[in-house]
Amino acid sequence: MSSAPPSVAVVLPSFHRLERLPPLVSEYRRQGADQIIVVLDGPHPGWRDILPPPDDRLSVIELPANVGLALARIEGLRHARGDVVLAVDDDVIPGENLVATHRSFHADGGDRVLQGYMPVALPRRRSRDDAPSYIYARDYEAQVRVWRRSGSETILRSLWGGNVSMPRDLYERAEAAKPSQRLDYNEDLDLGIRLLALGATAEFDDAARAAHHHSRGLRAYMRECEVRGHAVWDLEQRWGERPTQLGSLVEIPPPYNRVLAAGQRSIAARDRGGVVQAFAVATYRAAGLLRVWTLQDGVTRFLRRALALRGYRRARTTTRMRDVRDRSEISV
Secondary structure, eight states: OOOOOOOEEEEEEESSOGGGHHHHHHHHHHTTOSEEEEEESSOOTTGGGTSOOOOSSEEEEEOSSOOOHHHHHHHHHHHOOSSEEEEEOTTEEEOTTHHHHHHHHGGGOSSEEEEEEOOBOOOSSOOTTOHHHHHHHHHHHHHHHHHHHSOHHHHHTTOOOSEEEEEHHHHHHHHHHSOOOOOSSOHHHHHHHHHHHTTOEEEEEEEEEEEEOOOOOHHHHHHHHHHHHHHHHHHHHHHSSOOGGGHHHHSOOTTSOHHHHHHHHHHHHSSSOOHHHHHHHHHHHHHHHHTOHHHHHHHHHHHHHHHHHHHHHHHHHHHHHHHHHHHHHHHO
8 A cells, every 4th residue: 555645835935025925825725735834024014915814724924024035934844744845936836737746756755855947937028128037047947958967966056946845854954954044145055055965865857847937127136146246255154165156156267358357347346336337237228228139138147247246245345344343352
């Protein structure tokens, strides 16, 4: 007689996207999730008027303050009862049989992680401020091609959240071994490193499919790039080394065009604005109006490294100033 299939708890953190949650909850219910845990990352006034009422399958947790994705997921983990935790994002729409595919994968047990597929749902027609989403989509598909031909370690060292599952006890052990901290970017990579240290294995499956409704205009993208640079520094401090795949984000490679490199360094050296940044933004806008997508994409990538370098520099400077202050206080 075969054993019962594992139960699945869906952990769904959200930050100021209440309107997206009811259809997601409904779909995960329809797909047979045993438990759905919505974690509101900070105060969300009026959520009871928008979300379905909690019951034995739906839990809604409203955190008193915004703590970031990684810690919001851990709050969901604390309330999870399922054998398997399926960690999803609030801008990821589950494809048909997503829950069943994750459930089936874990039926044989073991410390195994399933990385699902979530291609970006791009608009049918590109608009003048869609470059960040198009760049993100291409980068994601490039990573997927690596996963398809690579082994378990590569998947864990480049874990991409939003559609990933693992046994609940494995997740709990990863948290006990090295508790999550707020990173604001690359939280999934941090989790993958911890899972690898525990001896977990991972697989990628196209059949575990969802659609990622990624949406970033240039302003939001530029803020995000600085955050990404800051997160690289945070990961270095956390692990004592920089994850290899993040090097190109905060380092300018030697073969890179000297003029572009000088421009990126100029932007990175200023805390905000500057002539070079203003020129890049103006070029991005003009390219969008003229529909010169290749130029616009190039500017987007140029700004990504420049602003990540700025975020990295500022994070490093803040840490060093704090260390100097702490040593001064100790000496007194």
